[in-house]
Amino acid sequence: xxxxxxxxxxxxxxxxxxxxxxxxxxxxxxxxxxxxxxxxxxxxxxxxxxxxxxxxxxxxxxxxxxxxxxxxxxxxxxxxxxxxxxxxxxxxxxxxxxxxxxxxxxxxxxxxxxxxxxxxxxxxxxxxxxxxxxxxxxxxxxxxxxxxxxxxxxxxxxxxxxxxxxxxxxxxxxxxxxxxxxxxxxxxxxxxxxxxxxxxxxxxxxx
Amino acid sequence: xxxxxxxxxxxxxxxxxxxxxxxxxxxxxxxxxxxxxxxxxxxxxxxxxxxxxxxxxxxxxxxxxxxxxxxxxxxxxxxxxxxxxxxxxxxxxxxxxxxxxxxxxxxxxxxxxxxxxxxxxxxxxxxxxxxxxxxxxxxxxxxxxxxxxxxxxxxxxxxxxxxxxxxxxxxxxxxxxxxxxxxxxxxxxxxxxxxxxxxxxxxxxxxxxxxxxxxxxxxxxxxxxxxxxxxxxxxxxxxxxxxxxxxxxxx
Numbered sequence: 001x002x003x004x005x006x007x008x009x010x011x012x013x014x015x016x017x018x019x020x021x022x023x024x025x026x027x028x029x030x031x032x033x034x035x036x037x038x039x040x041x042x043x044x045x046x047x048x049x050x051x052x053x054x055x056x057x058x059x060x061x062x063x064x065x066x067x068x069x070x071x072x073x074x075x076x077x078x079x080x081x082x083x084x085x086x087x088x089x090x091x092x093x094x095x096x097x098x099x100x101x102x103x104x105x106x107x108x109x110x111x112x113x114x115x116x117x118x119x120x121x122x123x124x125x126x127x128x129x130x131x132x133x134x135x136x137x138x139x140x141x142x143x144x145x146x147x148x149x150x151x152x153x154x155x156x157x158x159x160x161x162x163x164x165x166x167x168x169x170x171x172x173x174x175x176x177x178x179x180x181x182x183x184x185x186x187x188x189x190x191x192x193x194x195x196x197x198x199x200x201x202x203x204x205x206x207x
Numbered sequence: 208x209x210x211x212x213x214x215x216x217x218x219x220x221x222x223x224x225x226x227x228x229x230x231x232x233x234x235x236x237x238x239x240x241x242x243x244x245x246x247x248x249x250x251x252x253x254x255x256x257x258x259x260x261x262x263x264x265x266x267x268x269x270x271x272x273x274x275x276x277x278x279x280x281x282x283x284x285x286x287x288x289x290x291x292x293x294x295x296x297x298x299x300x301x302x303x304x305x306x307x308x309x310x311x312x313x314x315x316x317x318x319x320x321x322x323x324x325x326x327x328x329x330x331x332x333x334x335x336x337x338x339x340x341x342x343x344x345x346x347x348x349x350x351x352x353x354x355x356x357x358x359x360x361x362x363x364x365x366x367x368x369x370x371x372x373x374x375x376x377x378x379x380x381x382x383x384x385x386x387x388x389x390x391x392x393x394x395x396x397x398x399x400x401x402x403x404x405x406x407x408x409x410x411x412x413x414x415x416x417x418x419x420x421x422x423x424x425x426x427x428x429x430x431x432x433x434x435x436x437x438x439x440x441x442x443x444x445x446x447x448x449x450x451x452x453x454x455x456x457x458x
């Protein structure tokens with residue numbers, strides 16, 4: 001049976017250096033007025049969860065979605081890391097990060113989840129993760145987890161400073177720069193050494 | 208009827224209000240003082256979606272120097288921020304401004320997808336009270352209000368009761384108030400919400416399916432003040448209940 005999280009799934013904004021640097025010129029102007037200090041988190045609610053292989057519905061009003069290839073870090077019983085799972089954190093494209101992105105990120109089915117969790121013991125360093133995103137077979141993005149602002153360990157520590165992540169909860173490590181867009185009919189594949197490839201197809205939402 | 212979930216003699220029980228005491232599901236009657244209160248919510252098979260509104264009372268929006276929003280300002284909380292009635296909430300050391308927010312909570316009763324506002328109340332299981340604490344020192348203008356302000360452990364007391372929807376014929380006309388050590392500091396009425404309960408159910412269910420046990424925290428009116436360690440904060444909503452919480456300072 002496909003893996004599904006047993007706890008809340010959290011994501012983090014701007015955890016890749018290239019993405020952060022691209023936004024830096026705007027960070028000192030309103031509405032932000034300063035670069036973020038603590039990790040900027042959001043949630044992917046349970047209605048967003050799509051298993052590997054399933055079709056993800058896209059409402060007719062949404063011409064394109066942004067693909068968010070990432071790795072979810074699954075929290076263990078002692079607050080340690082139990083494992084890692086590929087995730088496809090879809091969003092409706094948006095340019096402002098001032099308000100929480102609920103209506104852009106929490107649509108039904110908008111989180112593809114890898115079929116299996118890779119045990120933490122199989123991973124020497126999450127910075128070694130390299131993801132490839134293909135859309136309809138074409139390579140569209142390469143994500144290098146050595147280029148994060150906060151390492152997995154640092155992120156866990158900085159989030160843990162203000163909230164406890166419980167056993168089974170998931171903290172996604174961020175999405176890289178240059179995220180591709182996809183539309184209804186597209187087949188999105190996210191692959192990485194050591195993981196089974198995560199595949200989801202976008203379909204038009206039933207009226 | 209008013210429902211609770213409590214810890215008594217080491218076990219979790221569903222209970223109902225009974226003449227000022229509690230009637231456990233197994234038939235025993237116990238005194239309210241002899242139990243530890245949990246959020247009055249049955250477990251859900253998947254993590255509960257907890258939607259919370261900011262600036263949903265015009266007076267509070269004004270108090271915080273914001274114009275009333277054109278669409279709901281919504282953020283999401285994780286289940287681990289919840290705690291029960293008569294529990295403690297921790298105030299980090301060194302912070303300047305930590306305030307309560309007394310809020311009417313809608314508990315969803317059945318799967319809600321693309322619900323029309325005229326049908327919205329059919330999807331409500333009941334109501335409870337939340338105290339949606341915020342620690343304003345940690346506000347940043349990134350996904351504001353950010354989780355460091357709003358999703359801290361123990362910072363969302365909820366309860367004591369889940370009150371059946373049938374017992375609350377008009378949730379849009381309920382007095383809310385907060386007292387700090389017995390002194391009235393916040394007072395309002397749910398009729399002053401900018402986006403009312405039927406609107407919110409229609410709005411959220413237009414893009415995300417709500418499931419039984421999901422929560423909508425509907426925002427707070429004017430009158431938030433700083434709370435210090437030792438303060439007893441009581442957030443109360445007419446006909447729903449009085450939620451008691453004590454602030455504890457972090458060492």
